[in-house]
Amino acid sequence: MSFNKKSFYQEVREVRRRKSLTQAELAKIVKCKQSAISMYEAGHEDALAYKTIILIARELELAIPEEVVVDYMPEDIKLSCLKYCPIDDCPSNIPYVAGGEIHFKPTMILTLKGESTRCAYCGEVLQDCCPNESCGLPLSDGGFCSHCGDSYVAVTRMMRGSLEEWAAKRCEIIKELRSMSETVKFIA
Ligand SMILES: [Zn+2]
Numbered sequence: 001m002s003f004n005k006k007s008f009y010q011e012v013r014e015v016r017r018r019k020s021l022t023q024a025e026l027a028k029i030v031k032c033k034q035s036a037i038s039m040y041e042a043g044h045e046d047a048l049a050y051k052t053i054i055l056i057a058r059e060l061e062l063a064i065p066e067e068v069v070v071d072y073m074p075e076d077i078k079l080s081c082l083k084y085c086p087i088d089d090c091p092s093n094i095p096y097v098a099g100g101e102i103h104f105k106p107t108m109i110l111t112l113k114g115e116s117t118r119c120a121y122c123g124e125v126l127q128d129c130c131p132n133e134s135c136g137l138p139l140s141d142g143g144f145c146s147h148c149g150d151s152y153v154a155v156t157r158m159m160r161g162s163l164e165e166w167a168a169k170r171c172e173i174i175k176e177l178r179s180m181s182e183t184v185k186f187i188a
């Protein structure tokens with residue numbers, strides 16, 4: 001399923017305004033030119049260096065979506081890592097049925113390494129490595145660790161009846177919850 005997403009520059013503009021920060025104030029904090037922020041917020045996504053975007057995301061308590069970084073240089077990407085919410089009941093985790101069991105595909109977000117990031121939906125601290133204690137390797141996209149094969153999201157709830165129906169219904173609820181919490185953002 002797909003969710004309508006705002007562009008990151010639109011989020012930056014909205015959250016900056018909500019925090020009553022002017023472009024000039026934000027520029028001073030992250031040490032760039034006000035004109036660069038102005039251009040970035042207008043949709044010129046190459047107006048800011050990746051490091052500045054990381055500083056802005058930190059200041060505005062925003063997670064940087066994965067699609068924002070694909071065009072940047074690999075050395076910049078070293079500053080960030082994938083994280084996900086480990087709570088199976090959280091709308092960031094999409095259920096599906098495979099092999100007669102419920103699994104969850106977590107929404108991976110790319111954010112600053114080595115810092116605690118909280119889930120935009122449930123407030124839980126996001127997990128930044130495989131939860132299997134004897135593995136603990138960095139995350140890959142998808143529902144399972146590509147190294148040890150463990151599920152990233154542990155299923156803690158009991159499901160009655162058809163798992164397919166449950167998953168389909170849950171996906172509908174998640175879609176609704178996500179559209180309602182459009183304005184909820186990641187809290188560092
Ligand atoms: Zn969550």
Ligand SMILES: [Zn+2]
Nearest residue numbers: 130135145148
């Ligand atoms: Zn693992």
